Amino acid sequence: MCSDGLKSREAIASRESEELLNEKEAQKLSEFEAHIRRGMDQYAAGLGKTFDDREKFLDYLKNL
Numbered sequence: 001m002c003s004d005g006l007k008s009r010e011a012i013a014s015r016e017s018e019e020l021l022n023e024k025e026a027q028k029l030s031e032f033e034a035h036i037r038r039g040m041d042q043y044a045a046g047l048g049k050t051f052d053d054r055e056k057f058l059d060y061l062k063n064l
Helices: 003-044 054-062
Strands: none
16 A cells, blocks of 8 residues: 555544544533533522532532
């Protein structure tokens, strides 16, 4: 196989893996944005949780 053909295949494989990675990143970003929006809506509805001290906050996070 000539080196130009090999380089073309490698370039195509690289592009395909980049596209797949970009799709995964886009999906993760979309999920993150949805979580942020939901948190903002809950806060606006008065459903936000507040903590008076750090230990209570850390205990809450550990129990999620």
